[in-house]
Amino acid sequence: METLNIVLKRELALLLRTWNYHWNVEGPLFPSLHKLFEAQYDELQELVDEVAERIRSLGGVAPMQVSLDLTTAESTSHMLDALADAHESLSAQMRTEWVPALSEAGDIGTADLLxxxxxLHDKAAWMLRSTAK
Ligand SMILES: [Fe+2]
Structure with a gap:
């Protein structure tokens, strides 16, 4: 449950950051990035919902704890890097830490979800990195 709470918090922050960039992106790549960010926050929204409902399925309370301050303009390349970094960081922690630990503990359902x-994170990072080239 503790892992799922951390996952929910971080996925929610990434969802909100992606949504914010959907609004604020500027420049020649605007049409494609506006759409790419929308597609990615849609996928994250479904994932966040699944994580929260997994917490409920296991008897917990789905927390909503967000700290994010996006109040200044960011360049397109910074947006792409920040999102790709967040996706890669989540993917790496899932692959090397959370999924092995959950499998070891016998929580196969949560291991499958992660x-x-x-x-999802690997694919999103690939798309963002490819766009940033
Ligand atoms: Fe929109």
Whole structure:
């Protein structure tokens, strides 16, 4: 449950950051990035919902704890890097730490959820890195 609470908090922060960039991105790549960010926060919204409902399924209370301050303009390249970094960081922690620990503890359902989540993060990071080139 503790892992799921951390995952929910971090996924929610990434969802909100992606949504914010959807609004604030500027420049020649605006049309494609506006759409890419929307597609990615849609996927994150579904994932966040699944994580929260997994917490409820296991008898916990789904927390909503967000600290994010996006009040100044950011360059497109910073947006792409910040999002890709966040996706890669989540994917790495799922692959090396959370999924092995959950499998070891016998929580196969949550391990499966996070195994699917890391594939979402890998794909999102690939798209962001490719766009940033
Ligand atoms: Fe929109």
């Amino acid at each position: 195994t699917r989540a890391l594939q």
